[in-house]
Amino acid sequence: MADEGDVGVVGNTTVAVEEPLDLIRLSLDERLYVKMRNERELRGRLHAYDQHLNMVLGEVEETVTSVEVDDETFEEVYKTTRRTIPMLFVRGDGVILVAPPMRGAPP
């Protein structure tokens, strides 16, 4: 629960009441992980965003995950397709979540 006078400290500065969008602001010019609808994920450098979660990402890698079911064994095979895009506008209505990149030390 956020009560009046919640403050956060960023470096030497004190910022008042951080709402979720403010936390995204901290990631500007940092690499980011974005989970999107239709089993898509993006990893890229955040250059801009707005309250709809429209975003511009640079040096982006998109991963699309699909499942195929083997006809005979009926086992599920997960496939991923990747591509890189130098600069990408992402419409916010496709975004599910935004997070710092999950792997150890992303390039």
Next chain:
Amino acid sequence: MQLFYSFFKSLIGKDVVVELKNDLSICGTLHSVDQYLNIKLTDINVTDAEKYPHMLSVKNCFVRGSVVRYVQLPADEVDTQLLQDAARREAHSQRQ
């Protein structure tokens, strides 16, 4: 309140690739944009293997903003510093 509207206006005349939610990708020159991020493209052609509805005879098109998934942009036409500063201000002004 219109960061991306202004951003797209600055890209008018540049070549972009609009990827729609139905997986169609359209390459063309950005002609105009509006507050809903509806887009008009000129001299289009369908990228990504014309296996999707190839619009061979279509030169110009209007795309409703809500059906856009991505817009691929030319990296060297984008001033990332400017964008980041604008995003910081926009986010701040939205809070109040």
